[in-house]
Amino acid sequence: MRTCLSDAVAPSVWKSSKRVLERCGVDVKVPRAQTCCSQPAWTAGHPDQARAVARHTIEVFSGPEEVVVPSGSCAGMVVHAYPEMFKGQPEEEAALDLARRTIELTQFLAKHGLDPGRGSRGPVTMHDSCHMLRVLDESQSPREALAKAGCEVREMQHTDRCCGFGGVFAINFPELSGRLGEEKARAAIGSGAREVVSCDLGCLMHIVGLAHRQGIPLRARHVAEVLDR
């Protein structure tokens, strides 16, 4: 799954993900017809609109393969919300099937014991997105992947605190979202590393966009890009 954010702002993320997987000997298909997991509409409170787009996603990813997503947020959406979204609907079976096969990128690497070889050396600091942490219950797999790639990680304070992105929240409550993002950016710099890394592009865009506006010298990359160097 490329993810709509990667399509919109950072195609290098899905491309790096593909290369990383291929270096591990995985046969990767990137269905051209895919669009979006529909999370923006779902969390904004428009379930019918979300369902229409999610239906297309279910169709595009039908088949036996595992679906690897370079986003804890999108993976979490499919795994956690699709069952609720399609409960009692004709696509319920297919939705549950997709939810079972969908997995975030670093979780996939950990699950199959894959090692993409040397990546960037760092140092970087790791931002745990709330969806990775609480929906997928995962903080180990990205750190494991970075360690295997020989990348130094310096932990920031309060890694379990939300960065304030929250999808539509960033647009509806910009000041509050911005305040939380600023705190996260400062925590990131406070780790001693100059670069923040995450499994979630939305968080990164928000944190680094905030940092740039405030003059905080923080760089950002997606974990797939760090593993791809």
Next chain:
Amino acid sequence: MSTASSGDPLVDLLMASLTRRKATGQVVGGEDAGREAARWMADSGVARAVLASDPVVDGIGLPDALRREGIDVIMWPTGLGKRETMGLEGPIDVCGVTVPALAVAERGTVVLEASEGHGRGLDVTSRHHVALLPADRIVRTLGEALALTFADGRPAPSAVSLVSGPSRSSDIEKIATLGAHGALTEHVVVIR
């Protein structure tokens, strides 16, 4: 407060829990209990003691022991008005003496039951609170205590008060301060 083991694990657990709750306690034999309780109250500057009307109180000779210390003794029911009951009139250094029905060792909680001889406000209207606790009334957990208190077939008391330490308030600058409304001290005399 004695830190030596009493030999009874429930008593020891209760003592440790009381410390955690910022209450104090001591373990004494029946013959010494009256004198020790009275001494604690005298040392704390208690001028008047309001005593529950309970066999345990008389059994340890507390009223006489208090009088020997020069402390004014009133038995429940006191007949005092509300203002004097709450210390707005009369002596301020009043001690309410209760006899818990049970205590919960794990939590440092004494279980007080209202009755004709035991006012429901005895421990909380006064500045000080002394509880006279026979050692065989100690159970380990809250669940046990509540199961006994509200056992099938036993009429529920009008008021059961679980007291775990002196009154605490954390409303000013979110730091726990003692004594906003209830007793400022709590001292448990465990009677063997």
Next chain:
Amino acid sequence: MSTRKRRGDGGVAYLDVQGTLRERTVDALRDRTLRGNLDAAAASWGEGRDSMRRDYGLDDMRERAREIRRSNIRNLPALLSEMQAKVREAGGTVVRAADGAEACRYITGLAQARGVKVVAKSKSMATEEIKLNEALDDAGIEVVETDLGEWILQLANEHPSHIIAPAVHLNREQVAALFREEAGTDDVPDDREGLVAHARVRLREKFAEAGIGVSGVNLGVASTGTVCVVENEGNARLVTSQPRIHVAVMGMERVVADWDEAAHILEVLPMAAIGQDAANYVNLITGPRRDGEADGPEEFHLVIIDGGRGALRGTEFEEALSCIRCGACLYSCPMWRSVGGQAYGSPYSGPIGAVITPLLEGPSSPASRDLPFMSSLCGACGEACPVGIPLQDLLVRARARSSSPATRTSGMAFRAWSRLWRRPSTYRAWMAGWRLMLRARGKSGWATELPGPGAGWTQVRDMPTRWPPRR
């Protein structure tokens, strides 16, 4: 003293709420004192909570707590019947109030019938919800909050910041000033202990004077008709023991079946609420004083409030009724920690407040329909909840139910979005257009102004137009 609040007709949100929710968050963000106090409070709670998890097995207790509360809600009608019967057996009176107005009418009527001039109250979210103080005030009856934090707020003419620690947003200097004004003298100490001692005396006067004591109910136990009132200060004990009449106000969902369940919930409550294994006072009250007892109220009235709760049973929001009002979700919420409770404009703030306020008020209520959107859906609340309510999921469902001009606009936008993004060709076209727009607006890899909904983004941050982002 009550110019701030006026009695409403069943709404939950405060009536004196100013501005939009967003505006209130912006105001709150500017308040450094508030932020400092909230951070300190949340940090201290967090330490306590960690200790409870580490040393007292709080995590293991959550699953059972969740099951107990869910079964309570499933069996609610039967439990309430039993509760009612047992309270009456013990000599108490029970009133089932359909809404806040009915509850206020009953309590005000009772006070008037008994010639009561002063009412002493211990903290009760339900009485804030039904605006009881305003109703009594309108009837010319003096109401005094006796919980130290609530009294401070009453003097300050403000609403609470937090369910458990209502005055958490004020500091010592501010409190001393309020006490001086109330006492009409400058002779009020400055230190914490002195301030507390001063309050002790002032409030004891009220306990002595009050003809009715009003308390909330943390938990009702159906098998014996007992109300549990949990506190740390001792004021609830005084409120429920000194005045001649005790009125207990209980939300209808706050009932458990028996003492086995009650013990478990009473153990979990202080762990989640204050990070301790016990609250100082737990008052278990069954009816009025018995014959021969020399203190305690002669009359006991239990007012059970529906106020829209019953209607949530059997819906996708039913789990919200499991709430035991511990306040853990507030402390764990990054939003609440940044802006405090008052910005929510409702007695129920934080994640649980953002869910139930609009549910109890109705989806088009202007005061509350934005609340579910004031969340990044981070899920810390669901994690902190001792009875396992999936608050972040309930917030998403509440958004779907919300009805306002803003959500209607966004509904139109998402209909268009859905049409374009469900088809690969239109999706690709949209993406191409978007990337072109970004390139056009970007300078050195950053856009500082985006059109339409993007303006919300660029108001406080830049948008990278290249990735990885340029320095």
